[in-house]
Amino acid sequence: MSTREAPVRPRVPNSMRLMFVLLVALASLAAQDKTQDKAQDKAQEKDKQDKAPKQVPNPTNLKVLKVTSGTEVRQIMRTFTAGLGVQCVYCHVQGNFPSDENPKKEVARHMIEMSQKLNAQFSDGKMHVTCYTCHRGETEPKTAPEPKPAS
Numbered sequence: 001m002s003t004r005e006a007p008v009r010p011r012v013p014n015s016m017r018l019m020f021v022l023l024v025a026l027a028s029l030a031a032q033d034k035t036q037d038k039a040q041d042k043a044q045e046k047d048k049q050d051k052a053p054k055q056v057p058n059p060t061n062l063k064v065l066k067v068t069s070g071t072e073v074r075q076i077m078r079t080f081t082a083g084l085g086v087q088c089v090y091c092h093v094q095g096n097f098p099s100d101e102n103p104k105k106e107v108a109r110h111m112i113e114m115s116q117k118l119n120a121q122f123s124d125g126k127m128h129v130t131c132y133t134c135h136r137g138e139t140e141p142k143t144a145p146e147p148k149p150a151s
Contacts, residue, residue, distance in 0.1 A: 061098035064109045083131030084139055
């Protein structure tokens with residue numbers, strides 16, 4: 001019987017093996033960095049688009065507010081939502097802001113007129129009375145302070 005001897009492989013030094021492993025690891029890290037850079041670039045571009053001023057259409061059916069631009073209306077409406085703790089559909093019809101179908105919109109107009117009349121009585125021209133003055137973030141105005149807890 002003939003015995004076959006296994007071929008002799010040249011022995012690779014440990015330092016070469018370590019160098020190879022490090023090169024493979026660095027290559028994979030570089031590929032990950034490029035992927036992450038691309039993802040970050042896309043995210044930054046999306047942020048720029050989101051932060052870019054959006055065209056707000058000019059309002060229609062304004063009966064009480066004395067503004068002309070959509071940006072002004074949006075800013076005022078944000079104070080109303082904060083003052084009453086509600087969202088737009090509390091007074092408006094979803095997707096049809098000019099509509100007068102929601103009766104709360106007429107109530108809101110009366111409240112706006114009331115605060116305008118009160119503010120007109122101040123000689124400094126500043127706004128002293130807002131929705132928040134009475135509503136404090138609630139749909140119903142506060143007519144008395146909250147009771148203090150018993151000591």
